Amino acid sequence: MRIPFLLLLTFLCCISLSAQEYFPKNDGVKAENNNFTALINAKIYVTPTEILDGGTLLIQNGKVVKTGKSLSLPENTVVVDLTGKTIYPSFIDIYSDFGVEKPKRTSSSGRSAQYGPSREGFYWNDHIMPENNAISKFKYDSKKAKELRDLGFGVINTHIQDGIARGTGALIALNDKGLDADRVLADKSAQYFSLTKSVAKRQAYPTSLMGALALLRQMYYDSDWYAKGKVDTKDRSLEALNANKNLVQIFEASDKDNVLRADKIGDKFNIDYTILAGGNEYENVADIKATNATLVVPINFPDPYDVSAPYLAEHISLEDMRSWNQAPLNPKVLEENNITFGLTLHGLKTASSFKKNLSKAIQYGLSKTKALEALTTVPAQILGKSNLIGSLKSGSQANFLITSGDIFDNKTVLYENWVQGKQHLVKDKALTDIRGDYNLTAGGKTYQLSIKGELHKPKAAVKEGEDKLSSKIKYEHNWMNLSFNNKEGDKVFRLTALVPPSPDQIKGKLILPNGTETTFSAVKAQAFSKKEKNETDKKPVVVPVTYPNIGYGYSQEPKQETTLFKDATVWTSEEEGILEHTDVLVKNGKIAKIGKDLRAAGATIVNATGKHLTAGIIDEHTHIAALSINESGQNSSAEVQMEDVVDPEHIGIYRNLAGGVTSAQLLHGSANPIGGQSAILKLKWGANADELIYKNSPKFIKFALGENVKQSNWNSYSRFPQTRMGVEQTFINYFQRAKEYDLKKKSGEEYRHDEELETLAEIINGERFISCHSYVQSEINMLMKVAEKFDFKINTFTHILEGYKVADKMAAHGAGASTFSDWWAYKYEVNDAIPYNAAIMQSQGITVAINSDDAEMSRRLNQEAAKTVKYGGMTELEAWKMVTINPAKLLHIDDRVGSIREGKDADLVLWSANPLSVYAKAEKTFIDGAVYFDLEKDKQQREAIKKEKALLINLMLQEKDKGSPTQEPKKKDQEQLHCDSL
Template identity: 35%
Template structure:
């Protein structure tokens, strides 16, 4: 310590060092190490500031009135009451009377553009990762200093510290926590290694396939998982090689994987950037799988799966990026807005409040805001939606400090903390609050300097011969004047003063003034004042004069001051000479003396005109009088106000109208403009708490019940066949008994009388693309076996509920058919309202999607382009997988001692999946049409000795049915789809029955969100085409798909011990007149037709109220939004369209007409259609159509 430092200062510095160690030296001493030698007077080595007479908010929930804070060299040395904190000699005193001192705000999720750094890192040939979206070696700490403009924008809102995160790629790089100082030289890094960033983004760049991958969420998940595995492998391999280099090759250096080592070892946090609430759950799954210490950057939609998000116990950096108000001004537009979208829009401002109430670890930042300066306005919306100021403050101070591991450095105004503070002239993010100054590590930067002139408001200017009314506002630097009516100014002023003494006047006079004021809304203030004065002082002016003045409305002349400049108690400005009966421009200067302002105006010929400004009292605003009247006698707004409005056709003041419409009840600012039938404390209380949010959400999750279904025709799809007048008993989610006259029925059983009704097992779809989030295809590479549909289950997809309404209870989610080797499948039960994990059938045998034919050969620039190329690719992939499996089995056979000195082979998720096929642990579900392709894959399977699970579609399967049966493969086909493209020209609707007749296990599938709603009708077609019995036809959608998926021990038939998945039908399940009355999964009812009607009515009413809200509520501030009528453009001459001449043009024209026809029929463009197989054949057509409509 310097010898000149006092004992007090020395003790303080010792305490700081003992508390924070090296960090304290970094922040305090860096400037001395980096600064050049002074060329003039040496600055004081210790900086001291005392902020006194402020309201000091020490931390959320704790404040000191008339408090003081002593800052020494950037650190807080003392906090207490003003006068009790003693400042050492030489301390700079800052008088903060009337201001509030808050801890400096902290943004734990400030995003910066790191694209250039990512490109540079990916271009490093020696050390880059194979995928250019994996650049964890990027470090914010080594990038250019955070731009001064960004720092200023953040400081102007009160932020003093930010965790700066890179925003480019999937593995984005290392964050750094920095001080948002004004001087570039003082932008210190509190934490240069603040965590690795991982994103779930999946939009590939244009270019070759290897640079575009991934383009689907499942591909992103595969890249993340493989990257973390590679980092683990490299770390372990380096350790083995360093200890035992003999017999081991040195691992290849990788800057990318080395940068991940602290994260995979749990020494550094991993920050997951989440696009929605499901991404938070994915982040939690990855953190658990790899033992990561994780934090997530939220999307603002966490409230949609609140309990599941909170249960992850992950710290969340939330956003105030609320959805835009849906444009539903046109009835045609509101059809494209779902109820889920409307509810998300309405409830999003409550997201942080709900997370806090549920016990989540939440902070808030500017992340996702297009304009960071919108943050204060968004914070106000959150406050108006239930968040308290202390809760908001904690989310911006103590909570982010804890998340960043800096609670002992920043976040509160306490002794020993860094002097990061913000001075405000009002409550945090109040409507009229200004950030007066920020202090970053003791460096104070003024943000807003209010003009403390001491004279403000309505005034009167008087000179020798002139008198003007004026407005004087130092804060906005607005000074303006206007002429008075032709009445003696002194008399007018006296009358106005009398009029303002409302308590001395009878109520009738007040009412008259209110009516007059409302009738004169559009008139100048001076005229209104004059009329009020005239009404109250009839004795001072003849009635005839009053009538004459009313007959000739007075229009005052107005003069606005320019070049206004305030300096302490002085002000200078210019006025038009006409204002003071002169010519040219008057140059004025004035000084405040007590309650008046004396000035002089210089004319262009050098003469001086003396003038004085005095404060002018005006009548109370109409709103204030109305409010006073209501408070006094608790009466509604006076009828005279309404009469005045009707008589003069003047709009009543917006505030009066709002108060009247809402019965003077406080309403959420965002909802204030909406006329609701029922007034409640919570203006959004009419939105029910359902899961999932949106259409048909359940207010209570289904639970397993003891169920007895009596007197039904039961189609068991098992050895018992079809039973008449039989009963079904389900206990604890399992079938306990099926038959007639069942005994030992539990007393608590729910008894359902199913007389004249039919019961079947739950239907199963062996080829579904429902509920796959982020893309059905990872279609970039020819082999994407590493991708997993199970990573991307969307339990909230409305298709699930629609399919439950058709009796579907289980489905095989498949990757699309864009590449020869697609991704891994997911077998699920349709447990609507439950989590993605609840959907999974964990004991289903794993599978994978393969594809043959036109879909996989049509992409240009990607191998293979021919059918024989597909075969070559498959054979080569299986050979490599066999070699991969041999390496791993050889390593597993080593003893523990041998493994300790031998580097393990690298885990390759792609080859690992294919090796599981060879080992019989994974089934292939292969998209196929032509007989030659089917034969090719059968022979390849025999060559490599693996079993094919199912051929999907298999529309020429009838030609080789005997060979399919001999191999033991299943066939999951369409019931009656054919001739929709060249490779299915030989398809016939008898295909399914013909394959069934020769012993193939056949199922009918949907490949369509729409067709999956009526799989019972697809099964009936096996009777129409092929003369199958009704019992066997039903098995095409029950037992047979269960066998194909190897889940027939649990589902597919109603037998004792199997899952209680069943459907109660109104009639014969194979009749087109029958509907599913209820659908049950494991003894819980997930669809009930009677309840569905109730929910539909509920949702229609809810939708209507939310549409009204969206129409009436403004986007930014919750004010009324005027709906302008649509502009009618003048008709233009329309030239007749050219008749297509080429065959391609005619085909495209026909396709367009077909798509338009489907729109007219109400088809949802987002759903997959039969034959698309996830490849979006028709979706591409929709895009073209929409582009044309957009033009």
């Protein structure tokens, strides 16, 4: 039997694909195809900046042999003339999960939470999985590969997108005509990390962003200890982590502030992460640039909102409206700031939106050269594979695109994507353009045929006189198949023809409705002219970025001024008390002088006659300006740091400034007996997170007692402690371990660095202070005894609503108190609370502050302080001290703030009336001599916000009218975090 030639050729090709070069050849005569292929007369982008006009690309065996002009071609060369065409290197996506199955989600909260690891022989935390290798779970997906190739991608870097330490990725060529032996360019291309725990693991810790950061730090300390051979047992996770430390390290941040957090981890452990960005880096690009990090940037720009319903449009925040309007600026801003970045499909709802969004980024100012670099040379450079992929230099893999022109032009057609020298067709480059208007003669009648749409996907319209007939067209490989109905719709005419190279007239076969075969003729009457919407030349309207980039943000950071307050009533919070008709001079961010009839050249004069000037209010206990509050995954979270999760864009900062608050202690919640480390903040609206934190800040930590720590109402019975007795034993156990750890450290012996025990040792050594959530007198007594057992003191009992019962013991111990003014009976353990608590504790010599623990109350602390006048008979001045100098003393910052004294920071508030009055308004709030809130400016900002929202709504309506997809309006309420927020 004779085998047809094409079938035989296919068979031989399949055999050659399945065999490595060193496989025995026992199944027939074989010959390697060592021919050269020369693609000539093309415009060739060897790199984004090295361009050849009328050049030749010579390839052999899947590699680029040479690029240039007038090359001398070997005899065994197949020549392809690409006159008028352009060749680009194929794109590379460095951040993908191509071919890797998505992990299945499991529950990890409430009764189902797991507090220990599920594996043996691996790291103690299940979310640390550096031993995972994407290649072991990889399966080539031909359908997805085609989708990616059709977008221009030739190489994908894939990994398992699950966990905090995710293991290694694999670099894959999208070559359908090869096998994994050909496609896998690197089976360990990079090591991956994120701030998101595994969806497939049930271990509770970490439950927060700050917990994830702390876990990463401890992981690196432990890997170093393990690498030194200090561990007797085997840990396959740490072995893998250390074995892969010389690979590219890629960190998924997915937000501008997380980019900074990831970079800090990298700086601490001398790791240069390549960081997956969030697409909003334009909002704080100076800080991003300062990291010197290389970024991988998504272009998943948000769709406009459907604002056609006015009521629903009111629910969209200005922040979200701006995000839609400004996000396409991100690549341009990164380019302008010389930040190295690659682009990725990651985060796109559909891969098909990639080209549209890329065009939008270019419309917003991204240069085409930088766009091409971000898709070719930069990803190759990041992966250390510049000699193999990303360019068409000699020796590189023959991964390239053939296009009709500029790859970033919307009119350009991508014809072919060659991967490893194998041709993959995208669109037929030999296809004749049949678009235009024709006079169609068929079955004895003349019709008007109009063919429009895209070249490779045309649309046909057939008319008989003024009547439009139902029609369908299919066009490929230069064969046109057209069908149309008669006017009545009950008869179908079917036409087929091979289109000639110059289709002025198309002739072919016609099948009449009765089945008779005849011919048709279509004579071109008018050439096709596409009406292009030249959107790329139209400059988009973009609203300015503010700091922070939400409503009430500032166009520039407030600056220190020399300011002279004249004729104010000055509440000093010092022994001098309240001074009438007094001047205060502020210079270089400090209180320079206090007196009468002061003068200062060049100072801004503030007429304070009839007004009251005070030190800024200090909130000893707040949860505003935080991205997370509790790390509840363990009974001690001493290793976590609130400084890691400061949110400088929290609107609570601005609202607090409007209430005269200038400083606050951001505390961990009360999910566990030993909480996290505090952050003490100056509320500098518009500054970044680091700039909010006090320089040389005193060290604090949150402890907690009561119902929350034993999870009385949290539906959980698997985490110790479950009783008040267990809470006491938790403290004793941890402090005993910390004491032993500290002694070993001081002895000079080698020791394993433990972030948790380091923090607790600082308490024992008097270097860190405790602010303890507390209610019931028995527990307050208990903790003081535990502290005395280990020879330290509790700095502050906060809440402390039964403090009046143990005030004498607290005074003897040396503890301070930060309490509510008049909260009671909101849960069982506060049934004995009384509003006279603050006054009674102060009468016993305790330093007492009034705190908020509530975002709404924190901006009315002046009124909370006033309640102590009613409940307890405090003088106005002593009441005022409870929100100024007293919390400053408790926070060990009273040498800087809390009162009006020469030399202190100029954190001041100008009030319209007595600050203890419900009618008083903060007219101006200063921090370090700069105005961070101004009541008159606030009124102006409200009007500006209205105008800006109206502009953005009109722009979104225009986008909808153009046919752009839209998203439903969403009301985004900012969660108000409290002690027990999880």
